[in-house]
Amino acid sequence: MKVLIAPDKFKGSLSAMEVCNAIESGINKFDATIETIKHPLADGGEGTLTILQNYFELKTVLVVVKDPLFNSTIAPYRHNEDTAFIEMANASGLLMVQESKRDCSNSTSFGTGQLIKDALKRGFRKIILFIGGSATNDAGIGMAAALGYKFYSQEGEEIDPIGKELIRIDRIENDEVHFDLNNVEFTVVCDVKNPLYGSNGAAYVYASQKGASADEIEQLDLGLRNFSKQVEKYLGQDVANLPGAGAAGGMGAGAVCFLNAKIQSGIDFVMEQTGFHALVKNKIDLIITGEGSVDKQTIEGKVIKGISERAREHQIPFSILAGVVKDAALIEENLKPYSVQSIMELGVTVNDAIENASAHLTEMSYQLIKNYSK
Structure with missing residues:
Protein backbone atom coordinates (compact mmCIF):
# COMPACT_ATOMS: atom_id res chain seq x y z
CA MET A 1 0.00 0.00 0.00
CA ALA A 42 -0.09 25.38 2.20
CA ASP A 43 -2.86 27.45 0.65
CA GLY A 44 -1.05 30.70 -0.05
CA GLY A 45 -1.54 32.16 3.43
CA GLU A 46 1.00 32.60 6.19
CA GLY A 47 3.50 29.76 6.31
CA THR A 48 3.54 29.20 2.55
CA LEU A 49 7.18 30.25 2.26
CA THR A 50 8.11 27.72 4.93
CA ILE A 51 6.48 25.03 2.82
CA LEU A 52 8.31 26.13 -0.33
CA GLN A 53 11.58 26.07 1.61
CA ASN A 54 11.02 22.32 2.07
CA TYR A 55 11.26 21.88 -1.69
CA PHE A 56 13.64 24.62 -2.89
CA GLU A 57 16.82 26.33 -1.76
CA LEU A 58 15.63 29.90 -1.30
CA LYS A 59 17.82 32.69 0.03
CA THR A 60 16.54 35.12 2.66
CA VAL A 61 16.66 38.92 2.67
CA LEU A 62 15.87 40.90 5.84
CA VAL A 63 14.38 44.40 5.55
CA VAL A 64 13.51 47.04 8.15
CA VAL A 65 9.82 47.84 7.56
CA LYS A 66 6.75 49.28 9.25
CA ASP A 67 4.49 46.72 10.90
CA PRO A 68 0.66 47.00 10.68
CA LEU A 69 0.64 49.72 13.35
CA PHE A 70 3.60 51.68 11.89
CA ASN A 71 6.19 50.39 14.36
CA SER A 72 9.59 49.49 12.92
CA THR A 73 10.33 45.78 12.63
CA ILE A 74 12.51 43.42 10.61
CA ALA A 75 10.71 41.30 8.02
CA PRO A 76 12.08 38.63 5.68
CA TYR A 77 11.35 37.65 2.12
CA ARG A 78 12.93 34.90 0.07
CA HIS A 79 14.22 34.54 -3.46
CA ASN A 80 15.91 32.31 -5.99
CA GLU A 81 17.93 33.60 -8.92
CA ASP A 82 15.13 35.49 -10.66
CA THR A 83 12.04 35.50 -8.43
CA ALA A 84 11.25 37.14 -5.09
CA PHE A 85 8.71 35.42 -2.84
CA ILE A 86 7.03 37.84 -0.42
CA GLU A 87 4.65 36.79 2.33
CA MET A 88 2.38 39.63 3.46
CA ALA A 89 2.01 38.08 6.91
CA ASN A 90 5.71 38.70 7.59
CA ALA A 91 5.32 42.48 7.34
CA SER A 92 1.59 43.18 7.76
CA GLY A 93 0.36 40.06 9.53
CA LEU A 94 -2.35 39.64 12.13
CA LEU A 95 -0.08 37.53 14.34
CA MET A 96 2.34 40.46 14.56
CA VAL A 97 -0.22 42.43 16.58
CA GLN A 98 -1.25 41.64 20.15
CA GLU A 99 -4.89 40.60 20.26
CA SER A 100 -5.82 43.61 22.43
CA LYS A 101 -4.25 46.00 19.90
CA ARG A 102 -5.77 44.61 16.69
CA ASP A 103 -7.44 47.44 14.81
CA CYS A 104 -7.85 47.07 11.05
CA SER A 105 -9.37 50.54 10.77
CA ASN A 106 -5.97 51.98 11.66
CA SER A 107 -3.60 49.30 10.35
CA THR A 108 -1.58 49.44 7.15
CA SER A 109 0.02 47.22 4.52
CA PHE A 110 2.87 49.75 4.11
CA GLY A 111 5.48 47.23 5.28
CA THR A 112 4.49 44.79 2.54
CA GLY A 113 5.11 47.57 0.03
CA GLN A 114 8.53 48.13 1.54
CA LEU A 115 9.41 44.47 0.96
CA ILE A 116 8.27 44.79 -2.65
CA LYS A 117 10.28 47.99 -3.07
CA ASP A 118 13.42 46.27 -1.78
CA ALA A 119 12.92 43.36 -4.19
CA LEU A 120 12.50 45.79 -7.09
CA LYS A 121 15.67 47.67 -6.11
CA ARG A 122 17.57 44.38 -6.15
CA GLY A 123 16.44 43.81 -9.71
CA PHE A 124 13.88 41.03 -9.34
CA ARG A 125 11.44 41.11 -12.25
CA LYS A 126 9.20 38.30 -11.05
CA ILE A 127 7.53 38.80 -7.68
CA ILE A 128 5.16 36.33 -6.05
CA LEU A 129 3.05 37.89 -3.29
CA PHE A 130 1.31 35.61 -0.77
CA ILE A 131 -1.45 37.58 0.94
CA GLY A 132 -3.07 35.46 3.66
CA GLY A 133 -3.06 36.26 7.37
CA SER A 134 -3.14 40.05 7.16
CA ALA A 135 -3.95 42.47 9.97
CA THR A 136 -5.29 45.01 7.49
CA ASN A 137 -8.39 46.20 5.68
CA ASP A 138 -6.75 48.95 3.63
CA ALA A 139 -7.22 47.45 0.11
CA GLY A 140 -3.47 47.63 -0.34
CA ILE A 141 -3.19 51.43 -0.24
CA GLY A 142 -0.46 51.10 2.39
CA MET A 143 1.52 48.83 0.07
CA ALA A 144 0.88 51.26 -2.79
CA ALA A 145 1.98 54.27 -0.73
CA ALA A 146 5.33 52.61 -0.05
CA LEU A 147 5.77 52.33 -3.82
CA GLY A 148 4.98 55.97 -4.54
CA TYR A 149 1.21 56.12 -5.05
CA LYS A 150 -0.49 59.14 -3.45
CA PHE A 151 -4.06 59.33 -2.13
CA TYR A 152 -5.90 62.61 -1.58
CA SER A 153 -9.16 63.66 0.04
CA GLN A 154 -11.75 65.97 -1.52
CA GLU A 155 -10.06 68.83 0.35
CA GLY A 156 -6.72 68.02 -1.31
CA GLU A 157 -5.20 66.58 1.86
CA GLU A 158 -2.92 63.54 1.47
CA ILE A 159 -4.50 60.79 3.52
CA ASP A 160 -2.88 58.16 5.74
CA PRO A 161 -2.79 54.74 4.04
CA ILE A 162 -5.05 52.92 6.52
CA GLY A 163 -8.44 51.23 6.35
CA LYS A 164 -10.63 53.96 7.80
CA GLU A 165 -9.30 56.48 5.26
CA LEU A 166 -10.51 54.52 2.22
CA ILE A 167 -13.82 56.31 2.46
CA ARG A 168 -12.07 59.69 2.04
CA ILE A 169 -10.12 58.90 -1.14
CA ASP A 170 -11.10 61.36 -3.85
CA ARG A 171 -7.98 61.31 -6.04
CA ILE A 172 -5.18 58.84 -6.79
CA GLU A 173 -1.85 59.90 -8.27
CA ASN A 174 0.86 57.58 -9.58
CA ASP A 175 3.40 60.12 -10.91
CA GLU A 176 5.97 59.12 -8.28
CA VAL A 177 5.63 55.33 -8.56
CA HIS A 178 9.11 53.82 -8.29
CA PHE A 179 8.88 51.15 -10.99
CA ASP A 180 7.58 50.42 -14.47
CA LEU A 181 4.66 47.95 -14.37
CA ASN A 182 5.57 46.74 -17.86
CA ASN A 183 8.95 45.45 -16.65
CA VAL A 184 7.79 43.41 -13.65
CA GLU A 185 5.59 40.31 -13.51
CA PHE A 186 3.54 40.15 -10.31
CA THR A 187 1.50 37.16 -9.19
CA VAL A 188 -0.70 37.45 -6.11
CA VAL A 189 -1.47 34.14 -4.42
CA CYS A 190 -4.47 33.85 -2.11
CA ASP A 191 -6.67 31.22 -0.51
CA VAL A 192 -10.11 32.83 -0.79
CA LYS A 193 -12.41 34.05 -3.56
CA ASN A 194 -14.30 36.81 -1.76
CA PRO A 195 -15.26 39.95 -3.70
CA LEU A 196 -13.98 43.31 -2.49
CA TYR A 197 -17.10 44.51 -0.65
CA GLY A 198 -20.64 43.53 0.28
CA SER A 199 -21.95 40.81 2.57
CA ASN A 200 -19.27 38.37 1.40
CA GLY A 201 -16.56 40.99 1.03
CA ALA A 202 -13.37 41.75 2.94
CA ALA A 203 -14.87 43.81 5.78
CA TYR A 204 -18.01 41.82 6.58
CA VAL A 205 -16.29 38.43 6.45
CA TYR A 206 -12.88 39.10 8.00
CA ALA A 207 -12.66 42.48 9.75
CA SER A 208 -14.18 41.33 13.05
CA GLN A 209 -11.28 38.93 13.65
CA LYS A 210 -8.95 41.86 13.00
CA GLY A 211 -10.44 43.95 15.79
CA ALA A 212 -13.27 45.82 14.04
CA SER A 213 -16.62 46.56 15.71
CA ALA A 214 -19.94 46.29 13.87
CA ASP A 215 -19.97 50.04 13.19
CA GLU A 216 -16.36 49.95 11.97
CA ILE A 217 -17.14 47.04 9.64
CA GLU A 218 -19.93 49.06 8.06
CA GLN A 219 -17.59 52.04 7.56
CA LEU A 220 -14.81 49.84 6.19
CA ASP A 221 -17.20 48.32 3.67
CA LEU A 222 -18.27 51.79 2.55
CA GLY A 223 -14.59 52.64 2.25
CA LEU A 224 -13.96 49.63 0.03
CA ARG A 225 -16.87 50.67 -2.18
CA ASN A 226 -15.38 54.17 -2.51
CA PHE A 227 -11.94 52.72 -3.19
CA SER A 228 -13.39 50.61 -5.98
CA LYS A 229 -15.00 53.67 -7.54
CA GLN A 230 -11.81 55.73 -7.37
CA VAL A 231 -9.48 53.08 -8.82
CA GLU A 232 -11.87 52.61 -11.72
CA LYS A 233 -11.84 56.38 -12.29
CA TYR A 234 -8.10 56.99 -11.92
CA LEU A 235 -6.47 53.64 -12.76
CA GLY A 236 -9.04 52.20 -15.17
CA GLN A 237 -9.42 48.98 -13.17
CA ASP A 238 -12.75 47.36 -12.25
CA VAL A 239 -11.90 45.15 -9.27
CA ALA A 240 -15.16 45.08 -7.29
CA ASN A 241 -16.31 41.58 -8.19
CA LEU A 242 -13.00 40.03 -9.11
CA PRO A 243 -12.70 36.63 -7.34
CA GLY A 244 -10.12 37.09 -4.59
CA ALA A 245 -10.39 40.90 -4.57
CA GLY A 246 -11.45 40.80 -0.92
CA ALA A 247 -8.55 38.62 0.19
CA ALA A 248 -6.32 40.05 2.94
CA GLY A 249 -8.49 43.09 3.59
CA GLY A 250 -8.77 43.95 -0.09
CA MET A 251 -5.10 43.38 -0.92
CA GLY A 252 -6.26 41.11 -3.74
CA ALA A 253 -7.86 44.11 -5.41
CA GLY A 254 -4.94 46.37 -4.51
CA ALA A 255 -2.39 44.03 -6.04
CA VAL A 256 -4.35 43.94 -9.29
CA CYS A 257 -4.87 47.69 -9.64
CA PHE A 258 -1.52 48.92 -8.24
CA LEU A 259 0.80 46.12 -9.42
CA ASN A 260 -1.09 44.79 -12.44
CA ALA A 261 -0.85 41.43 -10.71
CA LYS A 262 -2.51 38.21 -11.75
CA ILE A 263 -4.44 36.40 -9.01
CA GLN A 264 -3.78 32.68 -8.60
CA SER A 265 -5.32 30.15 -6.23
CA GLY A 266 -2.94 29.45 -3.36
CA ILE A 267 -3.34 25.69 -3.27
CA ASP A 268 -3.08 25.44 -7.06
CA PHE A 269 0.15 27.45 -6.97
CA VAL A 270 1.71 25.39 -4.17
CA MET A 271 0.73 22.08 -5.75
CA GLU A 272 2.15 23.21 -9.08
CA GLN A 273 5.42 24.43 -7.55
CA THR A 274 5.98 21.34 -5.39
Whole structure:
Protein backbone atom coordinates (compact mmCIF):
# COMPACT_ATOMS: atom_id res chain seq x y z
CA MET A 1 0.00 0.00 0.00
CA LYS A 2 1.15 3.54 -0.77
CA VAL A 3 -0.16 6.48 1.28
CA LEU A 4 0.36 10.12 0.36
CA ILE A 5 0.35 12.41 3.42
CA ALA A 6 -0.43 15.96 2.30
CA PRO A 7 -1.79 18.24 5.05
CA ASP A 8 -1.74 21.95 5.81
CA LYS A 9 -0.39 23.17 9.16
CA PHE A 10 -2.47 23.04 12.34
CA LYS A 11 -2.26 26.76 13.12
CA GLY A 12 -0.90 27.47 16.59
CA SER A 13 0.02 23.85 17.14
CA LEU A 14 1.96 21.99 14.41
CA SER A 15 3.69 22.86 11.17
CA ALA A 16 2.58 20.96 8.08
CA MET A 17 5.73 18.81 8.23
CA GLU A 18 5.10 18.03 11.90
CA VAL A 19 1.58 16.93 10.96
CA CYS A 20 3.10 14.69 8.26
CA ASN A 21 5.47 13.14 10.79
CA ALA A 22 2.69 12.46 13.32
CA ILE A 23 0.48 10.80 10.70
CA GLU A 24 3.39 8.74 9.38
CA SER A 25 4.11 7.53 12.92
CA GLY A 26 0.56 6.25 13.26
CA ILE A 27 0.75 4.42 9.94
CA ASN A 28 4.10 2.85 10.83
CA LYS A 29 2.71 1.80 14.20
CA PHE A 30 0.05 -0.23 12.38
CA ASP A 31 2.25 -1.57 9.57
CA ALA A 32 5.81 -0.40 8.95
CA THR A 33 5.79 -1.91 5.45
CA ILE A 34 3.23 0.62 4.17
CA GLU A 35 4.99 3.11 1.92
CA THR A 36 4.40 6.73 2.95
CA ILE A 37 5.12 9.90 1.00
CA LYS A 38 5.19 13.11 3.02
CA HIS A 39 4.20 16.18 1.03
CA PRO A 40 3.37 19.16 3.28
CA LEU A 41 1.20 21.85 1.67
CA ALA A 42 -0.09 25.38 2.20
CA ASP A 43 -2.86 27.45 0.65
CA GLY A 44 -1.05 30.70 -0.05
CA GLY A 45 -1.54 32.16 3.43
CA GLU A 46 1.00 32.60 6.19
CA GLY A 47 3.50 29.76 6.31
CA THR A 48 3.54 29.20 2.55
CA LEU A 49 7.18 30.25 2.26
CA THR A 50 8.11 27.72 4.93
CA ILE A 51 6.48 25.03 2.82
CA LEU A 52 8.31 26.13 -0.33
CA GLN A 53 11.58 26.07 1.61
CA ASN A 54 11.02 22.32 2.07
CA TYR A 55 11.26 21.88 -1.69
CA PHE A 56 13.64 24.62 -2.89
CA GLU A 57 16.82 26.33 -1.76
CA LEU A 58 15.63 29.90 -1.30
CA LYS A 59 17.82 32.69 0.03
CA THR A 60 16.54 35.12 2.66
CA VAL A 61 16.66 38.92 2.67
CA LEU A 62 15.87 40.90 5.84
CA VAL A 63 14.38 44.40 5.55
CA VAL A 64 13.51 47.04 8.15
CA VAL A 65 9.82 47.84 7.56
CA LYS A 66 6.75 49.28 9.25
CA ASP A 67 4.49 46.72 10.90
CA PRO A 68 0.66 47.00 10.68
CA LEU A 69 0.64 49.72 13.35
CA PHE A 70 3.60 51.68 11.89
CA ASN A 71 6.19 50.39 14.36
CA SER A 72 9.59 49.49 12.92
CA THR A 73 10.33 45.78 12.63
CA ILE A 74 12.51 43.42 10.61
CA ALA A 75 10.71 41.30 8.02
CA PRO A 76 12.08 38.63 5.68
CA TYR A 77 11.35 37.65 2.12
CA ARG A 78 12.93 34.90 0.07
CA HIS A 79 14.22 34.54 -3.46
CA ASN A 80 15.91 32.31 -5.99
CA GLU A 81 17.93 33.60 -8.92
CA ASP A 82 15.13 35.49 -10.66
CA THR A 83 12.04 35.50 -8.43
CA ALA A 84 11.25 37.14 -5.09
CA PHE A 85 8.71 35.42 -2.84
CA ILE A 86 7.03 37.84 -0.42
CA GLU A 87 4.65 36.79 2.33
CA MET A 88 2.38 39.63 3.46
CA ALA A 89 2.01 38.08 6.91
CA ASN A 90 5.71 38.70 7.59
CA ALA A 91 5.32 42.48 7.34
CA SER A 92 1.59 43.18 7.76
CA GLY A 93 0.36 40.06 9.53
CA LEU A 94 -2.35 39.64 12.13
CA LEU A 95 -0.08 37.53 14.34
CA MET A 96 2.34 40.46 14.56
CA VAL A 97 -0.22 42.43 16.58
CA GLN A 98 -1.25 41.64 20.15
CA GLU A 99 -4.89 40.60 20.26
CA SER A 100 -5.82 43.61 22.43
CA LYS A 101 -4.25 46.00 19.90
CA ARG A 102 -5.77 44.61 16.69
CA ASP A 103 -7.44 47.44 14.81
CA CYS A 104 -7.85 47.07 11.05
CA SER A 105 -9.37 50.54 10.77
CA ASN A 106 -5.97 51.98 11.66
CA SER A 107 -3.60 49.30 10.35
CA THR A 108 -1.58 49.44 7.15
CA SER A 109 0.02 47.22 4.52
CA PHE A 110 2.87 49.75 4.11
CA GLY A 111 5.48 47.23 5.28
CA THR A 112 4.49 44.79 2.54
CA GLY A 113 5.11 47.57 0.03
CA GLN A 114 8.53 48.13 1.54
CA LEU A 115 9.41 44.47 0.96
CA ILE A 116 8.27 44.79 -2.65
CA LYS A 117 10.28 47.99 -3.07
CA ASP A 118 13.42 46.27 -1.78
CA ALA A 119 12.92 43.36 -4.19
CA LEU A 120 12.50 45.79 -7.09
CA LYS A 121 15.67 47.67 -6.11
CA ARG A 122 17.57 44.38 -6.15
CA GLY A 123 16.44 43.81 -9.71
CA PHE A 124 13.88 41.03 -9.34
CA ARG A 125 11.44 41.11 -12.25
CA LYS A 126 9.20 38.30 -11.05
CA ILE A 127 7.53 38.80 -7.68
CA ILE A 128 5.16 36.33 -6.05
CA LEU A 129 3.05 37.89 -3.29
CA PHE A 130 1.31 35.61 -0.77
CA ILE A 131 -1.45 37.58 0.94
CA GLY A 132 -3.07 35.46 3.66
CA GLY A 133 -3.06 36.26 7.37
CA SER A 134 -3.14 40.05 7.16
CA ALA A 135 -3.95 42.47 9.97
CA THR A 136 -5.29 45.01 7.49
CA ASN A 137 -8.39 46.20 5.68
CA ASP A 138 -6.75 48.95 3.63
CA ALA A 139 -7.22 47.45 0.11
CA GLY A 140 -3.47 47.63 -0.34
CA ILE A 141 -3.19 51.43 -0.24
CA GLY A 142 -0.46 51.10 2.39
CA MET A 143 1.52 48.83 0.07
CA ALA A 144 0.88 51.26 -2.79
CA ALA A 145 1.98 54.27 -0.73
CA ALA A 146 5.33 52.61 -0.05
CA LEU A 147 5.77 52.33 -3.82
CA GLY A 148 4.98 55.97 -4.54
CA TYR A 149 1.21 56.12 -5.05
CA LYS A 150 -0.49 59.14 -3.45
CA PHE A 151 -4.06 59.33 -2.13
CA TYR A 152 -5.90 62.61 -1.58
CA SER A 153 -9.16 63.66 0.04
CA GLN A 154 -11.75 65.97 -1.52
CA GLU A 155 -10.06 68.83 0.35
CA GLY A 156 -6.72 68.02 -1.31
CA GLU A 157 -5.20 66.58 1.86
CA GLU A 158 -2.92 63.54 1.47
CA ILE A 159 -4.50 60.79 3.52
CA ASP A 160 -2.88 58.16 5.74
CA PRO A 161 -2.79 54.74 4.04
CA ILE A 162 -5.05 52.92 6.52
CA GLY A 163 -8.44 51.23 6.35
CA LYS A 164 -10.63 53.96 7.80
CA GLU A 165 -9.30 56.48 5.26
CA LEU A 166 -10.51 54.52 2.22
CA ILE A 167 -13.82 56.31 2.46
CA ARG A 168 -12.07 59.69 2.04
CA ILE A 169 -10.12 58.90 -1.14
CA ASP A 170 -11.10 61.36 -3.85
CA ARG A 171 -7.98 61.31 -6.04
CA ILE A 172 -5.18 58.84 -6.79
CA GLU A 173 -1.85 59.90 -8.27
CA ASN A 174 0.86 57.58 -9.58
CA ASP A 175 3.40 60.12 -10.91
CA GLU A 176 5.97 59.12 -8.28
CA VAL A 177 5.63 55.33 -8.56
CA HIS A 178 9.11 53.82 -8.29
CA PHE A 179 8.88 51.15 -10.99
CA ASP A 180 7.58 50.42 -14.47
CA LEU A 181 4.66 47.95 -14.37
CA ASN A 182 5.57 46.74 -17.86
CA ASN A 183 8.95 45.45 -16.65
CA VAL A 184 7.79 43.41 -13.65
CA GLU A 185 5.59 40.31 -13.51
CA PHE A 186 3.54 40.15 -10.31
CA THR A 187 1.50 37.16 -9.19
CA VAL A 188 -0.70 37.45 -6.11
CA VAL A 189 -1.47 34.14 -4.42
CA CYS A 190 -4.47 33.85 -2.11
CA ASP A 191 -6.67 31.22 -0.51
CA VAL A 192 -10.11 32.83 -0.79
CA LYS A 193 -12.41 34.05 -3.56
CA ASN A 194 -14.30 36.81 -1.76
CA PRO A 195 -15.26 39.95 -3.70
CA LEU A 196 -13.98 43.31 -2.49
CA TYR A 197 -17.10 44.51 -0.65
CA GLY A 198 -20.64 43.53 0.28
CA SER A 199 -21.95 40.81 2.57
CA ASN A 200 -19.27 38.37 1.40
CA GLY A 201 -16.56 40.99 1.03
CA ALA A 202 -13.37 41.75 2.94
CA ALA A 203 -14.87 43.81 5.78
CA TYR A 204 -18.01 41.82 6.58
CA VAL A 205 -16.29 38.43 6.45
CA TYR A 206 -12.88 39.10 8.00
CA ALA A 207 -12.66 42.48 9.75
CA SER A 208 -14.18 41.33 13.05
CA GLN A 209 -11.28 38.93 13.65
CA LYS A 210 -8.95 41.86 13.00
CA GLY A 211 -10.44 43.95 15.79
CA ALA A 212 -13.27 45.82 14.04
CA SER A 213 -16.62 46.56 15.71
CA ALA A 214 -19.94 46.29 13.87
CA ASP A 215 -19.97 50.04 13.19
CA GLU A 216 -16.36 49.95 11.97
CA ILE A 217 -17.14 47.04 9.64
CA GLU A 218 -19.93 49.06 8.06
CA GLN A 219 -17.59 52.04 7.56
CA LEU A 220 -14.81 49.84 6.19
CA ASP A 221 -17.20 48.32 3.67
CA LEU A 222 -18.27 51.79 2.55
CA GLY A 223 -14.59 52.64 2.25
CA LEU A 224 -13.96 49.63 0.03
CA ARG A 225 -16.87 50.67 -2.18
CA ASN A 226 -15.38 54.17 -2.51
CA PHE A 227 -11.94 52.72 -3.19
CA SER A 228 -13.39 50.61 -5.98
CA LYS A 229 -15.00 53.67 -7.54
CA GLN A 230 -11.81 55.73 -7.37
CA VAL A 231 -9.48 53.08 -8.82
CA GLU A 232 -11.87 52.61 -11.72
CA LYS A 233 -11.84 56.38 -12.29
CA TYR A 234 -8.10 56.99 -11.92
CA LEU A 235 -6.47 53.64 -12.76
CA GLY A 236 -9.04 52.20 -15.17
CA GLN A 237 -9.42 48.98 -13.17
CA ASP A 238 -12.75 47.36 -12.25
CA VAL A 239 -11.90 45.15 -9.27
CA ALA A 240 -15.16 45.08 -7.29
CA ASN A 241 -16.31 41.58 -8.19
CA LEU A 242 -13.00 40.03 -9.11
CA PRO A 243 -12.70 36.63 -7.34
CA GLY A 244 -10.12 37.09 -4.59
CA ALA A 245 -10.39 40.90 -4.57
CA GLY A 246 -11.45 40.80 -0.92
CA ALA A 247 -8.55 38.62 0.19
CA ALA A 248 -6.32 40.05 2.94
CA GLY A 249 -8.49 43.09 3.59
CA GLY A 250 -8.77 43.95 -0.09
CA MET A 251 -5.10 43.38 -0.92
CA GLY A 252 -6.26 41.11 -3.74
CA ALA A 253 -7.86 44.11 -5.41
CA GLY A 254 -4.94 46.37 -4.51
CA ALA A 255 -2.39 44.03 -6.04
CA VAL A 256 -4.35 43.94 -9.29
CA CYS A 257 -4.87 47.69 -9.64
CA PHE A 258 -1.52 48.92 -8.24
CA LEU A 259 0.80 46.12 -9.42
CA ASN A 260 -1.09 44.79 -12.44
CA ALA A 261 -0.85 41.43 -10.71
CA LYS A 262 -2.51 38.21 -11.75
CA ILE A 263 -4.44 36.40 -9.01
CA GLN A 264 -3.78 32.68 -8.60
CA SER A 265 -5.32 30.15 -6.23
CA GLY A 266 -2.94 29.45 -3.36
CA ILE A 267 -3.34 25.69 -3.27
CA ASP A 268 -3.08 25.44 -7.06
CA PHE A 269 0.15 27.45 -6.97
CA VAL A 270 1.71 25.39 -4.17
CA MET A 271 0.73 22.08 -5.75
CA GLU A 272 2.15 23.21 -9.08
CA GLN A 273 5.42 24.43 -7.55
CA THR A 274 5.98 21.34 -5.39
CA GLY A 275 5.24 18.67 -7.99
CA PHE A 276 2.06 17.37 -6.40
CA HIS A 277 0.42 16.57 -9.74
CA ALA A 278 3.15 14.10 -10.66
CA LEU A 279 2.85 12.36 -7.29
CA VAL A 280 -0.85 11.51 -7.61
CA LYS A 281 -0.19 9.77 -10.93
CA ASN A 282 2.07 7.32 -9.11
CA LYS A 283 -0.38 4.61 -7.99
CA ILE A 284 -1.40 6.15 -4.66
CA ASP A 285 -3.86 4.03 -2.64
CA LEU A 286 -4.92 6.68 -0.11
CA ILE A 287 -4.32 10.36 0.54
CA ILE A 288 -4.44 11.69 4.10
CA THR A 289 -4.83 15.43 4.44
CA GLY A 290 -5.96 17.83 7.13
CA GLU A 291 -5.75 21.21 8.82
CA GLY A 292 -6.40 22.67 12.24
CA SER A 293 -9.97 23.81 11.65
CA VAL A 294 -12.28 22.37 9.01
CA ASP A 295 -15.38 24.45 8.29
CA LYS A 296 -17.36 26.02 5.45
CA GLN A 297 -14.31 28.05 4.36
CA THR A 298 -12.52 24.77 3.66
CA ILE A 299 -14.62 24.17 0.56
CA GLU A 300 -13.77 27.59 -0.89
CA GLY A 301 -10.13 27.05 -1.78
CA LYS A 302 -8.12 25.64 1.10
CA VAL A 303 -5.65 22.74 0.98
CA ILE A 304 -8.33 20.12 1.62
CA LYS A 305 -10.44 21.43 -1.27
CA GLY A 306 -7.43 21.15 -3.56
CA ILE A 307 -6.78 17.59 -2.36
CA SER A 308 -10.39 16.60 -2.95
CA GLU A 309 -10.30 17.86 -6.53
CA ARG A 310 -7.11 15.95 -7.37
CA ALA A 311 -8.28 12.84 -5.53
CA ARG A 312 -11.53 12.82 -7.49
CA GLU A 313 -9.69 13.42 -10.76
CA HIS A 314 -7.42 10.42 -10.17
CA GLN A 315 -10.03 8.30 -8.37
CA ILE A 316 -8.03 8.09 -5.14
CA PRO A 317 -9.86 7.93 -1.79
CA PHE A 318 -8.80 10.58 0.71
CA SER A 319 -9.30 11.11 4.43
CA ILE A 320 -9.33 14.25 6.54
CA LEU A 321 -7.76 14.56 9.99
CA ALA A 322 -8.42 17.87 11.75
CA GLY A 323 -8.18 19.62 15.06
CA VAL A 324 -11.85 20.54 14.96
CA VAL A 325 -14.63 20.00 12.38
CA LYS A 326 -17.42 22.56 12.44
CA ASP A 327 -19.41 21.74 9.30
CA ALA A 328 -19.03 17.99 8.84
CA ALA A 329 -22.17 17.46 6.75
CA LEU A 330 -21.22 20.29 4.39
CA ILE A 331 -17.68 18.90 4.03
CA GLU A 332 -18.88 15.38 3.33
CA GLU A 333 -21.49 16.56 0.84
CA ASN A 334 -19.13 18.83 -1.13
CA LEU A 335 -15.77 17.09 -0.91
CA LYS A 336 -16.75 13.39 -0.61
CA PRO A 337 -13.91 12.19 1.67
CA TYR A 338 -13.51 8.56 2.68
CA SER A 339 -13.57 9.71 6.31
CA VAL A 340 -13.43 12.86 8.46
CA GLN A 341 -12.09 12.81 12.02
CA SER A 342 -11.14 15.51 14.50
CA ILE A 343 -9.11 15.62 17.68
CA MET A 344 -11.97 17.33 19.52
CA GLU A 345 -14.17 14.27 18.88
CA LEU A 346 -11.88 12.40 21.28
CA GLY A 347 -13.45 14.34 24.16
CA VAL A 348 -10.29 16.25 25.06
CA THR A 349 -10.01 19.88 26.14
CA VAL A 350 -8.96 22.56 23.69
CA ASN A 351 -5.62 22.96 25.48
CA ASP A 352 -5.01 19.23 25.33
CA ALA A 353 -5.91 19.17 21.63
CA ILE A 354 -3.38 21.91 20.90
CA GLU A 355 -0.57 20.81 23.20
CA ASN A 356 -0.79 17.11 22.37
CA ALA A 357 -1.88 17.37 18.76
CA SER A 358 0.99 15.23 17.50
CA ALA A 359 0.17 12.30 19.81
CA HIS A 360 -3.53 12.53 18.98
CA LEU A 361 -2.85 12.59 15.23
CA THR A 362 -0.61 9.55 15.55
CA GLU A 363 -3.36 7.59 17.29
CA MET A 364 -6.03 8.79 14.86
CA SER A 365 -3.97 7.84 11.82
CA TYR A 366 -3.28 4.43 13.36
CA GLN A 367 -7.03 3.82 13.69
CA LEU A 368 -7.67 5.26 10.24
CA ILE A 369 -5.23 3.00 8.44
CA LYS A 370 -6.37 0.02 10.52
CA ASN A 371 -9.98 0.56 9.43
CA TYR A 372 -9.01 1.30 5.83
CA SER A 373 -6.98 -1.90 5.59
CA LYS A 374 -9.87 -4.16 6.61
